[in-house]
Amino acid sequence: MVEHCDFVIIGGGIAGAGAGYALAREGKRVILLERESQPGYHTTGRSAALFAETYGNAPIRALTVASRSFLMNPPAGFSEVPILTPRGALHIGAAEKAGKLDTAYDDMRKLVGSLRRLTPAEVLERMPVLRAEAVTGGGIAEPDAMDIEVHALHRGFLRGMTAAGGRIVTEAEVTGLARNGAVWQVETSQGSFAAPVVVNAAGAWADRIAALAGVAQIGLMPKRRTALTFDPPQGMSVQDWPMVIDADEAYYFKPDAGRILLSPCDETDSEPCDAQPDEMDIAIAVDRLETVSTLQVRRLAAKWAGLRSFVADRTIVCGFDPGAPGFFWLAAQGGYGIQTSAAMSRVAGALALGRALPNDIADLGVTEQDLSPTRLRT
Ligand SMILES: Cc1cc2nc3c(=O)[nH]c(=O)nc-3n(C[C@H](O)[C@H](O)[C@H](O)COP(=O)(O)OP(=O)(O)OC[C@H]3O[C@@H](n4cnc5c(N)ncnc54)[C@H](O)[C@@H]3O)c2cc1C
Numbered sequence: 001m002v003e004h005c006d007f008v009i010i011g012g013g014i015a016g017a018g019a020g021y022a023l024a025r026e027g028k029r030v031i032l033l034e035r036e037s038q039p040g041y042h043t044t045g046r047s048a049a050l051f052a053e054t055y056g057n058a059p060i061r062a063l064t065v066a067s068r069s070f071l072m073n074p075p076a077g078f079s080e081v082p083i084l085t086p087r088g089a090l091h092i093g094a095a096e097k098a099g100k101l102d103t104a105y106d107d108m109r110k111l112v113g114s115l116r117r118l119t120p121a122e123v124l125e126r127m128p129v130l131r132a133e134a135v136t137g138g139g140i141a142e143p144d145a146m147d148i149e150v151h152a153l154h155r156g157f158l159r160g161m162t163a164a165g166g167r168i169v170t171e172a173e174v175t176g177l178a179r180n181g182a183v184w185q186v187e188t189s190q191g192s193f194a195a196p197v198v199v200n201a202a203g204a205w206a207d208r209i210a211a212l213a214g215v216a217q218i219g220l221m222p223k224r225r226t227a228l229t230f231d232p233p234q235g236m237s238v239q240d241w242p243m244v245i246d247a248d249e250a251y252y253f254k255p256d257a258g259r260i261l262l263s264p265c266d267e268t269d270s271e272p273c274d275a276q277p278d279e280m281d282i283a284i285a286v287d288r289l290e291t292v293s294t295l296q297v298r299r300l301a302a303k304w305a306g307l308r309s310f311v312a313d314r315t316i317v318c319g320f321d322p323g324a325p326g327f328f329w330l331a332a333q334g335g336y337g338i339q340t341s342a343a344m345s346r347v348a349g350a351l352a353l354g355r356a357l358p359n360d361i362a363d364l365g366v367t368e369q370d371l372s373p374t375r376l377r378t
Contacts, residue, residue, distance in 0.1 A: 002185065002192040005029035005167075007352065009199040010174050010186070010209055012039030014150075014341045015330050015348075016201035017157035022349025024164035031193055032158075032166065033186065035173040040154050042274070043203055043337070046306030048227060048254065048261060050243055051146040051339040052089055054108040054115070059315045059371070061111055062364035063340040063347075070342035071148070078156040081149055087254065089145035092123055092130065092292075093247030098137035100247050105140050116141045127244060134292035137247070145243060147254075148338050157345065174202075177213040184213070184326055197352060199328045204272035204307040206317075206331035215324040218317055218376045220332060222307040223267040226281040229259040229301045251288040259301050262289055267308070275305040308335045311376055316344060319351050319372040328352050329373045347371065 007023050009016045012034030024030045036042070051071065053064045071083045093101055101117070109115045123139040124130060158168060169190050176187035177198065184198040202209045204222035211217060232238045243254035246265075253262040264285035268278070286297045311317055311332045321327040330348050333340070346358050347366075357368055369375060 002194050003031065004183070005031045005193065005195050007031070007197050007199055008033060008184065008186050008193050008195040009201055011201035011203055011205075012158070012168060012170070013042060013044035013201065013203050014154055014157070014337050015203070015333055015344065016199065017154055017161065018341045018345030019199050019201060019330055019348040019352065020161040020166050021157040022345045023352060024161040024166035026349060026353060027164075030161060030166035031195070032161065032168045033172040033174055033188055033193065034168065034170045037170050039158060039168065039170065040151065043306040043308065044150065044154055046227070046304050047150055047338050048252070048263060049148045049150045049338065050087065050089070050254065051084055051148050052142060053112045053144065054089075054091075054104070054142055055339070056334070056336045057314055059366050060334070060336045060340060061108075062366045063316070063343040063361070064336065065111060066361045066364055067340055067342035071153070074156060075160075078160060079149070079152040081152050083149050083153050083156070084146040085149070087145050087147040088242035089142040089245055090123065090127060090139050090242040091142065091245050091247055092135050092139040093137040094134055095136040097247040101137055101140055104247070108140075112142065112144065114142070114144050116143075127241065129293045129295055130244070131292055131294065141242070150338055153338070153341065157341075174209060174212065177209065179325070197326045197328055199330055199348070199352060201330040203331070203333075204270075204309045206309070206329070208272060210327075213324065213327060215321055215327050216377065218311050218329065218331065218373055220309050220311060222270045222272050222309045224270045224275050224278075224305050225263060225308050225335070226266050226277045226285065226303070226305045227261055227263045228277070228282055228285060228303040229256055229261050230297045230299065231301060232260055232295070246292075251285060251292070253289060260295070262286070262297070264288060270307055272307065275307050277303045277305040281305075310334045313375070315370055316340065317371065317373050317376070318344065318348055319368060319374070322374045322377065
């Protein structure tokens with residue numbers, strides 16, 4: 001038996017959940033297929049949970065800005081806890097990175113007016129654990145960067161989708177995909193599904209899904225990124241620290257539930273897989289931290305890795321495939337899929353329904369072409 005609906009979504013990470021939320025709330029019959037027993041098992045459950053309007057290229061930054069109001073004030077019943085809580089970020093570097101910090105500051109403050117350029121002394125005053133020689137270029141304070149309660153956000157989208165009549169099928173690995181007349185027929189380990197539109201939100205596997213469907217790929221590049229947590233020195237309260245980010249993105253660290261989360265900002269090419277941390281990346285992270293600060297990592301509390309998937313221009317891919325009717329891409333969220341998720345939920349919902357981009361997002365300078373898979377085809 002084949003179960004019919006309006007939209008089949010493949011992948012239950014933040015991208016698929018956000019699209020399902022928007023489409024179900026438009027009254028569409030949505031079925032979301034997720035291979036794992038837990039929809040957040042892959043990249044969505046492995047992020048650093050930061051919302052920073054200075055991060056990424058221009059379309060990504062605009063989509064992050066456009067996400068703020070929903071994340072700050074989600075609809076009633078969306079989440080029992082706040083989705084965003086204040087964190088702040090501090091971008092730092094030694095003297096040779098001062099020019100880079102100046103350029104970044106000039107560029108970013110057009111969009112984020114609250115940024116402040118800091119002297120080395122001001123950086124050290126805010127973060128006394130940093131070594132003076134690591135901050136001779138000063139810093140940029142980003143007071144409006146926030147922590148994201150990722151689990152609540154993801155669950156809010158999924159719960160909102162099912163409350164509006166959508167259905168989630170877990171342990172349903174998509175193994176076949178074919179256009180059959182006016183619908184895509186999707187074969188899974190949990191039966192067959194059919195819909196005029198299939199949304200490919202399969203994260204690192206999005207090009208694999210395209211290959212299954214006989215659709216041209218977008219050149220998706222999954223890249224592994226590692227993170228670890230460790231305990232701060234006894235008696236040191238870290239909860240109010242900002243996230244510290246190197247101007248060259250060679251490392252970042254931030255408070256995380258009483259511990260410190262650290263990443264070496266690695267981007268190692270990977271096949272789509274259940275990514276695992278590499279000991280060398282852990283060692284690099286610890287070395288970089290101990291070089292720029294007086295912190296010491298004596299014992300790891302946790303370590304993990306996840307795949308951040310990019311296309312060549314590092315912008316998200318969202319839109320119908322030009323050569324395959326009803327095949328809708330929602331992929332390449334890169335390192336920004338959580339912070340852009342509220343805007344991308346609305347964008348995916350609108351474009352999949354054949355509508356224009358929401359006005360407020362277009363007003364920020366984002367175009368359909370910025371996101372369309374057609375830009376990746378020669
Ligand atoms: C260390 C790290 C730090 C990060 N920090 C941040 C941050 O601070 N802020 C931010 O915004 N972003 C951050 N990111 C990026 C963010 O996590 C991703 O952009 C986002 O989670 C991607 O979501 P997704 O839904 O596209 O992918 P995923 O969460 O991977 O979801 C894709 C889903 O598709 C499913 N799937 C695949 N193939 C099939 C199939 N054949 N059948 C059925 N289901 C299938 C998978 O099982 C998976 O659950 C970070 C990522 C990492 C790794």
